[in-house]
Amino acid sequence: MTKNEFAVIGRPLPKVDAWAKVVGETKYADDLFLPRMAYAKLLRSSHAHARIKSIDTSRARALPGVFAAVTAADLPRVKFGILPVSQDEEALCAEKVRMVGDPVAAVAAIDEETAEQACRLIEVDYEPLPALMSIFDSLAHPEVRIHDYGDGPNVHKNVALQFGDVDAALDGAHLVREDVFFFEGNNHMPMEQHAAVAQWTADGKLTLWSSTQTPHYVHRVLAKTLDTPAAHIRVIAAPVGGGFGGKTDPFSHEIVACQLSKLTGRPVKIALTREEVFYTHRGRHPVLMWIKTGFTREGDITGCHLRTWLDGGAYGSYGVASTFYTGVINPVTYKIPVYKFEGARIFTNKPPCGPKRGHGTVQPRFALECQLDRAAEQLGLDPAEMRRRIVAEPFTKTANHLTVTTIGLGECIDRVVEASGWRVKRARYGVTAKSPRASRSPRKRGLGLACSAYLTGAGTAIYWNDMPHSGVVTRADRSGGVTVLCGATDIGQGSDSILAYLTAEVLGLEPRDIHVQPADTTLTPVDLGSYSSRVTLMCGMAAIQAAGRLRDAIFQAVARKLEVSPASLVARERKIGVPDDWDKAVPFARAAELGEALHGVLAFPGSYAPPKRAGKYKGGGVGPSPCYSYSACVVELTVDEETGAVDLEHVWIGHDVGRALNPLLVEGQVEGSVYMGIGEALMEEQIFRKNLHKHPSMLEYKSPTTLETPEIHTILVETDDPEGPFGAKEAGQGPLLPVIPAIANAIYHALGVRIDEVPITADKILKALELKRVGKPPRVGPTRLPLLAFKPPLVVESAFGQPADPVVSRPFAR
Amino acid sequence: MKVRVALNVNGEAREALVPSHKTLLEVLREDLGLTGTKHGCELGECGTCTVLVDGEPVLSCLALPVEAEGSRIVTVEGMAEGGRLHPLQEAFVELGAAQCGYCTPGILLTASALLAERPSPTRQEVKAALAGNLCRCTGYTKILDAVELAALRMGRQEARS
Numbered sequence: 001m002t003k004n005e006f007a008v009i010g011r012p013l014p015k016v017d018a019w020a021k022v023v024g025e026t027k028y029a030d031d032l033f034l035p036r037m038a039y040a041k042l043l044r045s046s047h048a049h050a051r052i053k054s055i056d057t058s059r060a061r062a063l064p065g066v067f068a069a070v071t072a073a074d075l076p077r078v079k080f081g082i083l084p085v086s087q088d089e090e091a092l093c094a095e096k097v098r099m100v101g102d103p104v105a106a107v108a109a110i111d112e113e114t115a116e117q118a119c120r121l122i123e124v125d126y127e128p129l130p131a132l133m134s135i136f137d138s139l140a141h142p143e144v145r146i147h148d149y150g151d152g153p154n155v156h157k158n159v160a161l162q163f164g165d166v167d168a169a170l171d172g173a174h175l176v177r178e179d180v181f182f183f184e185g186n187n188h189m190p191m192e193q194h195a196a197v198a199q200w201t202a203d204g205k206l207t208l209w210s211s212t213q214t215p216h217y218v219h220r221v222l223a224k225t226l227d228t229p230a231a232h233i234r235v236i237a238a239p240v241g242g243g244f245g246g247k248t249d250p251f252s253h254e255i256v257a258c259q260l261s262k263l264t265g266r267p268v269k270i271a272l273t274r275e276e277v278f279y280t281h282r283g284r285h286p287v288l289m290w291i292k293t294g295f296t297r298e299g300d301i302t303g304c305h306l307r308t309w310l311d312g313g314a315y316g317s318y319g320v321a322s323t324f325y326t327g328v329i330n331p332v333t334y335k336i337p338v339y340k341f342e343g344a345r346i347f348t349n350k351p352p353c354g355p356k357r358g359h360g361t362v363q364p365r366f367a368l369e370c371q372l373d374r375a376a377e378q379l380g381l382d383p384a385e386m387r388r389r390i391v392a393e394p395f396t397k398t399a400n401h402l403t404v405t406t407i408g409l410g411e412c413i414d415r416v417v418e419a420s421g422w423r424v425k426r427a428r429y430g431v432t433a434k435s436p437r438a439s440r441s442p443r444k445r446g447l448g449l450a451c452s453a454y455l456t457g458a459g460t461a462i463y464w465n466d467m468p469h470s471g472v473v474t475r476a477d478r479s480g481g482v483t484v485l486c487g488a489t490d491i492g493q494g495s496d497s498i499l500a501y502l503t504a505e506v507l508g509l510e511p512r513d514i515h516v517q518p519a520d521t522t523l524t525p526v527d528l529g530s531y532s533s534r535v536t537l538m539c540g541m542a543a544i545q546a547a548g549r550l551r552d553a554i555f556q557a558v559a560r561k562l563e564v565s566p567a568s569l570v571a572r573e574r575k576i577g578v579p580d581d582w583d584k585a586v587p588f589a590r591a592a593e594l595g596e597a598l599h600g601v602l603a604f605p606g607s608y609a610p611p612k613r614a615g616k617y618k619g620g621g622v623g624p625s626p627c628y629s630y631s632a633c634v635v636e637l638t639v640d641e642e643t644g645a646v647d648l649e650h651v652w653i654g655h656d657v658g659r660a661l662n663p664l665l666v667e668g669q670v671e672g673s674v675y676m677g678i679g680e681a682l683m684e685e686q687i688f689r690k691n692l693h694k695h696p697s698m699l700e701y702k703s704p705t706t707l708e709t710p711e712i713h714t715i716l717v718e719t720d721d722p723e724g725p726f727g728a729k730e731a732g733q734g735p736l737l738p739v740i741p742a743i744a745n746a747i748y749h750a751l752g753v754r755i756d757e758v759p760i761t762a763d764k765i766l767k768a769l770e771l772k773r774v775g776k777p778p779r780v781g782p783t784r785l786p787l788l789a790f791k792p793p794l795v796v797e798s799a800f801g802q803p804a805d806p807v808v809s810r811p812f813a814r
Numbered sequence: 815m816k817v818r819v820a821l822n823v824n825g826e827a828r829e830a831l832v833p834s835h836k837t838l839l840e841v842l843r844e845d846l847g848l849t850g851t852k853h854g855c856e857l858g859e860c861g862t863c864t865v866l867v868d869g870e871p872v873l874s875c876l877a878l879p880v881e882a883e884g885s886r887i888v889t890v891e892g893m894a895e896g897g898r899l900h901p902l903q904e905a906f907v908e909l910g911a912a913q914c915g916y917c918t919p920g921i922l923l924t925a926s927a928l929l930a931e932r933p934s935p936t937r938q939e940v941k942a943a944l945a946g947n948l949c950r951c952t953g954y955t956k957i958l959d960a961v962e963l964a965a966l967r968m969g970r971q972e973a974r975s
Contacts, residue, residue, distance in 0.1 A: 014907045021915030022903040022922065024850020024890035031849035113833075191854045191862055191916040191950055241852070241916030242950050274855045492914025492951050664910040668956055672913065675953030698859040698948065706941040706954045 007572060008505040009726050012664035015497040016511055017239070017490065029211040029238040030195035034267035037197070038067050040260050041115035041270070042253060043105040043122050044279065045097035048131035048349040048691035049146070052095055052124060055105055060118040065110035067264040069118060072104075075259055076227040082217060082249045082354075084463050086156070086316025088147055091225055091255035097126070098146055098314035099349050100691055101279030103252045108260040108268050131349045131691050135288065135311050135786050138346045146314060146347040151791070156312050156345040157323045160790045161619055163399040164338030164798030169303025173294025175378055179371045182757045182782040183363035185286040185311065186684040187278055188356050189703060192241020194280065195271040198257040206261070207234045210254050213243045213489055214529030217462065219521045221250035226258055237519035240491040240530075244676070245355035247491070248531045249282050249317055278696035282354030283686055285322055285345075286311040287363035288782055295375050299386040303338040306330065306364060309786050310345040310353070317354035319345045321458075321622055325360025328623035330368050331398040332453040333409065333630070334390040337800045339399040342790040350688055355531060357676055358736045361454060366758060369450035369741030373748065382426070383745070384417045384449050387632075397799040401615030405627040405804065406719035406729075408656025409451060412632035415715045416652040420634040422447065431752035442642040446750025450741035451632045454734030456658075456724065457534030459610045459624030468607035468812055470538035471525025474503060474546035475603035476554070478596065480574070480589025482507060482514050484546070487527035488539045489519040493732050494665045495535045499543050501661055502725055506547035508571030509588060525605065533730035536661065537626055538608045540725030545812075546606030553602060557594035558586050607812035611723070613805055617796045626723035629730045630656040633674075633738035635746045637710075641769055644762030646682055646747065648710035651739065655714070658721040658729030669731040670714045677739030678710075679703045685759050756781025819879040823848065824892025830879070838882055839863045839874035842889060850890040850919050854948065861947030864920035865889050871924045890919035893926065901964040901971070902926055911960035913951035921947045925961045933972065934965050 020026045057069035072094035081087045093102050105122050109115035132138040132146060132154065142153030151158035170176050196210040206228065212218050215237040223230035240247060253270045261268040272280060288309040294302035308326040312319045327341030358365075376383040392398065394407040417423070427433070429445040461469060473485040484503050488495040500514040517523055527539055551571055558576045559566040568578050577585025586594070595602050614620045636650040651674050660666040683702040687694045695701045720727035740758060748754055753768035756779060764780045772778035817834045820827065823846060830845040839856070842848045842865070851874060854862030858876040865874045866888040893900040902922050905911070912918040921944060928935060928943040935943070940961045941954075949957060 012910075015910060015912075017915070018907040018910070018912055019899075021912040021918050022890075022899070022906045023894055024848075024919050026915055027849070028852070028916065030853075031843075033844070033847075033849075189950060191860065191914065191948065192852070193854070240914060242914040244950065274857070274859075492916075494913070664956075668910045668913055668952060671953035671955040672951045673953075676950070697857060698855045699857065703948060703950070705945045705948065706958070707945045709954050712953055712955050 006505060007508065008501045008511060009661055011662065013501065013511060013662055015494050015665065016500045016516065017496055026239050028192055028241050029197060029209050030271045032197045032209055034197065034199060037267040037269055038108040038110065038264055039112040039115050040106055040108045040257055040268050041112065041119050042103040042256065043119040045100055045102040045104055047097055047126050047128055048100050049129040050097050050126040051129060052093060052097065052104065053127055054125045056123040057105060059121040060107055063114065063118045063121060065114040066118045067108045067266065068260055069105065069107045069122065070259060070263065076225060078225050080221045080225050080250060081316050082318055082462060083316060083320055085320055088149065088316045091252045099351055101351055103256065106256045106260060108264050133348055133350060133688055133691060135309055135346045135348065138348050139786050139788055146349060154347045156316060156347050157320045158344045158791050159323055159619060160342040160793035161400065162340040162793035162795045166303045166305050166338045166340040169338045170292065170294040173302040174297040175295040175375060176292065177371055177375055178292045179367065179374070180756065180782050180785065181289045181367040181370065183287045183366055184758055185284050185353055185686045186680050187281060187283040187686050187701065188244035188246030189698065189701065190242030190244060190246055193272045193274055193277050194247060194251065194253065196254045196257045197267060197269045198261040199267040200258060200261040205232045206258055207236065208254060208258055209236045209238050211240050211247055212237050213240060213247045213491055213531055215489060215519050215521055216487060216526050216528055218250045218254060222255060222258060225255045234522040237489040240489060243491040243530060244357045245359060245531060246282055248355055248529065251280065274698060275696040278693050279351050281313065281351035281686065282317050284356040284362065285353040285360065287326060288785060289364060289367040290785055291367045291371055293371060295379060297379065299376065299379055299381045299389055301334060301336050301390055304336050305340040308343040308364060309788065310343065311348055312345040313348055313350045313352035315352035317352045322355065322360040324619060324622035326364050328400055329361040329453060329455065330364055331400055332402055332404055332628050333392060333451060335392055336399055338798050340793060342793065344788055344790065349691065357673065358454065358733045359532065362737055362740065365452050365737045366741045369738065370744050370756065373745045384413055384422055387451055388413050393801065395804040397802040397804065399798040399800040400623065401620060401799040402623050403613050403804045405723055406658065406721045407630055408717040408719040409630035409632060411717045412630055412654030412656055413451065415717065416632045416634045416654045419713060419715060420447065420636065420652045422634060425636065430749040443638045443640050444750040445638045446746040447634060447636050448742045448744065448746030448749055449634050450738040450745060452734060452737030453628045453630050454730060454737060455532060455625030456537045456627050456629060456730040457610060457625055458532040459614060460621040461528055468542065468609050470527040470542045470608045472539065472542040472546040472606040473525055473603055474550050474606065476550055476592040476595065478589070478593055480513065480587070480592055482509065483517060484514055484543060485517045485524045486539055486543065487519055487524040488535050489530045491530045493530065493535065493669060495530065495539060497665065498536050498540055498661060502540050502543045503547045506544060507551055508576065509574055533733045536728055536730065537724050540728065542606035542608040544606065544725055546604050549604035550602060553599050553604065554591045554595040557598040558591050561586065561594055609811040612809040617794060619794065627658065627721045627729050629734040631735045631738050633742040635739065635742040637743065637746050637750065639747055639750045639765060641751060644765035648678060650711050650713065652713045653715065653735055654717055655731060655735050656717040656719050656729065657731045658724045659718050659727035660716050661726060661728050663716060666716055666731045667714045670735040671712045673733065673735035674712050674739050675704060675709050677736040681740040681743040681758060681760055683759050753778040817880065820883055821879060821887055822885065823887045824889060832879065837875055838877040838879050841879045842874060848889050848891055852916050852919060861924065862917050862920045864923050864947065866923050866927055869927060869930060871927045888923065890922055893922060900926065901967045902961065905960040905964040909956050909960040909963060911952065911956040917947060917949045921949065921957060929965055929968060934969055937962065
């Protein structure tokens with residue numbers, strides 16, 4: 001298909017919610033004000049690890065203006081967590097706190113200030129326990145247990161998978177590299193702090209408006225933790241002011257607001273402060289990595305062995321999935337015939353880590369791409385040409401049994417190489433360049449490249465079930481308007497718009513004719529949530545199916561009226577008719593009336609679940625996706641060797657998006673991903689001092705402003721993937737991945753020093769230059785690895801190079 | 815202690831009885847119902863709560879309403895005139911410069927103050943003017959593009975009139 005076959009798809013249209021956003025009409029959760037509403041605050045632990053001996057709320061309750069003060073005793077004693085295997089959180093801690101910021105009590109009062117004041121009057125008697133603030137601490141002190149579950153003392157998860165004989169493959173290699181990397185954790189820092197409004201009404205029913213990316217999971221957790229039938233609970237995701245994975249867990253404050261509403265008989269609002277957002281976290285895991293890869297003389301990979309140690313923080317969150325994700329996605333990018341992965345997530349007394357844009361795959365991508373750069377240099381190969389050579393084959397399986405479909409990575413590499421002037425600039429710039437002018441200036445210029453792949457939606461749901469991952473109901477009314485009901489949550493990525501575009505395309509309407517009703521567990525069919533880059537594909541496929549069924553029903557009625565066959569009809573320009581006899585075409589509104597007269601109410605469901613093709617081994621459920629996006633990135637920068645300051649000048653990014661349903665929105669996702677990657681590469685870090693977050697504020701937690709963000713040149717590559725809606729793949733996460741290693745590789749090109757630790761700060765660069773000056777290996781990065789016995793690997797035959805299964809089970813496809 | 819404040823907001827005379835330490839941000843949102851102004855940090859770090867006071871961008875989370883008495887306050891709700899969007903608002907819609915939209919009001923107002931002072935700024939000048947407004951979604955690219963587009967259109971409008 002070519003672009004001009006479409007009326008809506010491929011056009012740079014405004015988002016359907018853009019107007020509301022520019023005039024300030026969009027109502028985020030904290031913009032809701034209900035009559036008689038009370039304001040709640042959480043009292044959070046000031047200890048990183050402590051037993052709670054007693055809590056006395058009497059002084060808080062006595063304060064004028066306080067409606068209720070609660071502790072764990074006032075809630076059902078039920079633990080929760082996003083993953084069924086890690087139910088380890090409490091809405092309010094009962095016996096123990098595991099991090100500074102753990103909630104222990106809450107107050108609802110006439111206003112926020114009174115609630116805060118009351119919190120300060122709550123007396124908590126703690127018995128401090130040793131705080132374990134690093135992977136090394138937690139493993140060195142097995143006698144101190146943060147949790148009493150997991151795969152060993154303070155080990156949340158320990159996984160080991162082997163696909164083929166990796167040792168033999170490494171033995172037979174021309175070059176074997178062994179490198180160690182560290183990726184520091186960082187926060188999503190969405191501009192909107194989490195907020196929720198709960199209203200438990202006199203009829204015993206509960207409504208929660210929340211800034212959440214996953215209303216369906218919040219719905220399930222509220223039913224469990226409040227011991228209330230799910231049927232009496234309604235969760236509405238308000239438009240989300242930025243998520244990036246930070247609003248993907250169900251949270252304590254949501255549960256507590258509901259309980260306070262029940263106890264006070266008032267609506268209750270709770271809005272986190274920026275400091276609380278940093279402590280609520282669920283951000284990027286700090287990960288230590290060891291990677292050993294074998295190469296042939298030509299640059300082919302013979303095999304790869306990766307070990308990862310994740311600093312999980314105090315709770316499970318998505319951690320089991322995060323652990324797998326550090327290992328399973330790298331093989332999707334390149335030909336890796338055999339592969340071994342060992343990973344472990346360690347509990348520490350810090351805010352829990354979870355999913356952030358690129359979930360778990362960003363850290364090992366940094367490791368692999370920096371290692372490939374070194375290997376290319378040792379082999380005397382151009383890093384771009386070497387990668388081009390080893391790009392995975394489309395429609396095959398990887399060593400770890402993931403099925404890949406279309407792959408546009410080769411074209412992505414070619415186009416960023418071309419656009420950036422890679423060949424000329426690589427020779428002209430860099431530490432080895434012979435330009436006399438360049439050598440005098442302390443500002444050295446460098447060019448670096450890296451690639452990546454990312455999933456377009458997780459192939460399995462968070463809790464095991466056979467139901468759709470995404471559902472849509474589409475109805476047409478007599479006005480000619482169409483309403484799309486879908487549980488998808490718009491977090492700024494544009495899911496409401498995508499639903500409108502796809503429906504309009506199928507029905508021959510304009511996007512403004514479509515009313516999208518999103519993210520309301522009472523009104524809309526379930527969509528699992530805005531995570532894992534799943535929404536455009538999964539909601540999109542469901543929306544196309546629903547709109548197609550509606551169109552078929554209307555075509556049947558119009559065909560009778562025009563006395564033609566339904567197959568001869570088309571829908572376009574808000575009419576339905578036969579192309580050769582367009583004068584007789586029926587306006588859509590009239591067609592909807594004919595349809596309703598023939599069929600009754602015109603409302604049709606659409607359902608989507610991913611193809612069932614997970615590898616048949618334990619752990620095979622993490623990694624499969626309907627299709628994968630691919631990205632290649634070239635960074636051009638200068639580094640000042642006197643100050644260590646890095647100035648990014650240009651980023652060229654090629655992204656295989658399958659098809660750009662709206663190129664403007666795809667570019668926006670790519671640019672935002674590049675920006676976030678830059679922040680992680682150069683400045684953002686969630687670090688701790690004396691058990692406290694070192695800088696839980698937007699001033700001290702450095703993030704790129706307009707001045708640090710370079711010109712971003714986006715190149716979209718279309719591969720028309722058979723799995724995606726009109727061929728589309730994801731765009732919201734994948735393009736973040738290559739940016740970080742491309743920056744590290746460019747710094748090496750400029751200065752000849754390796755910073756194997758993110759963020760790459762000026763002091764690390766200066767330290768490496770100093771090492772270089774005194775003749776030591778010019779590298780700054782981790783120098784020791786944790787002592788932890790990985791369990792014996794599950795050994796599975798490598799599926800590398802096998803063709804994609806021709807027959808796949810596709811639930812709900814008909 | 816509560817004080818009565820009289821404010822001119824978006825050309826309307828508004829009054830509120832508020833605790834004397836309540837910030838302009840809180841009064842706009844909670845007492846005057848103008849929730850278009852957002853909060854990102856409430857410590858003057860992110861630019862999200864920017865409003866215009868006599869044409870100058872002001873962080874409303876650090877301002878007290880009494881300081882703004884007698885001044886003209888403009889919030890995002892006051893940018894459109896007579897149902898017609900400000901050229902900046904139009905450009906932000908067209909170019910996809912608002913993703914989650916949460917930083918958008920503050921950025922629109924900061925940009926409008928820039929364009930009032932410098933009708934055709936360079937890209938570097940736009941960047942410098944917006945350096946105090948954080949956005950986590952867009953990578954700023956579409957925002958800068960939209961400000962430039964609006965400047966261009968406003969310049970043309972000026973030339974015609």
